[in-house]
Amino acid sequence: MTTPTYTKPIPMITPENERYWQGCKAHELWLRYCNRCQKPYFYPRDVCPLCGGRDVTWRRMSGRGTIHTFAIAQRAPSPAFRDDVPFIIAIVELEEGPRMMTNIVGVAPDPAAVRVGMPVEVVFEDITETIALPKFKPVA
């Protein structure tokens, strides 16, 4: 489901993060997991930032979490976002612990409709043939 006219920033797949983006493309949220301290972490990298462990693997997350904080972009961050404003930017805390940047979809970009602590679940937006962005929507 490639959108040839997609002009917003597109992440770059590297050997270090490839599994993460493969997961997203399959509409599954896979994070790095440290076998030493037995915790998942974000963003994908070869060294565990929590304990320094290098014995790290991948683990699928539930996709559920809560809105740790949000903001509503009213002025477009760049011309590519001009048709999107206003839209919700958020940091979501996954129920497994890690936090990640995302957008909240499926709810009005209105401070009265979104709240910190709101339960959300992951949905994926396919933006290129290889990249899908993990976004979140309120749990029904």
Next chain:
Amino acid sequence: MAHPLYRGAVIAGVDESDQIGNVPHKTSLQLHAEAAMNALADAGIDKSEVDGIATAGVSTLQIAEYLGIVPRYTDGTSVGGSSFVIHVGHALEAIHDGRASVVLITHGEGHLGGGRRPRGGEDPSNLAAQYEAPFGVLGPPYAYALACMRHMAQYGTTKEQLAQIAVQERQWAAMNPKALMRDPITVEDVLNSRPICYPFNLLDCCLVTDAGGACVVVSPERARDLKKKPVWVLGAGEAHDHAMISQMPDLTRTPAQYSGPAAMGMAGVTHDDIDLCMIYDSFTYTVLVTFESLGFCKPGEGGAFVSNGRLGPGGALPTNTNGGGLSYTHPGMYGMFLIIEAVRQLRGECGARQVPNARIALVNGTGGSLSSTGTLILAAD
């Protein structure tokens, strides 16, 4: 016993570039150079005496070559707008170690090219470009708004309280001939200004200007013969705890929680000893969260702390007396201008906006996405 670096260096000279604000015809390097020569003149020190150099945004190689300086101490620490404040702490160490006696710290950012941060792109080492920019987090207003919202939700901080910071800084700016924005504003003006990224409106956000600034840090020995009154470095601290805003450990505590106690501990001062504060104000929230992080008030009490005129002219804790990044100037990495104003206040050079009997100033620079801080304690004598 005093810390070994206590009073180990003196700020001998400070100044801006020849013009600040809207300077579309000058490059960043020109702004660096103008500010450097003006600060050396302010100190009464010839360029030939400079044996240490520091800058951020461009390489020290370029600045030293441009000015014809061959340093034996060089510091290219580049951690955002706090860098220049951190450079002073590093200069203090270098001078104490005998590696330099006159350190020139320069800043310059102009729209004509150079000195501006690239915005993401195809660099896989730019993690914000990979994991934040795709969601529209492109630039400081979006990142800082996220942190501010967390504080509002956690503590009930209001947009009206944040607006009071902008209002009080504008009162100072009205008395600073070099400030870009000098007309008085009200809380309502802030709340009704153009929406940028909720919870921020335009007047919650710093200016974007062209400007250069510089300061000269010298050894106590060299400070015996200066054109102007020496300003002593009593203490310095630095810290950072993340790069991307999504990875900030606590959106309501900046690394000032570490750099502040380090600087105040070295200086041997408490909060009650501080006569004025120069707090990086990229956004209104930056000031509020910095006061909490520095321990001027408890976590969550920042909204009340910044209200009731405490920070403005005649207030109990004069803050950002040049008008700050919100009203005076903000070229991108504003930290140098905190130092310039603190030194001018401690010398008694500030005219209408002079804080009476200002003896001890706290400077706190913040860089990145609330990522890095540098704190200085400066004293008039």
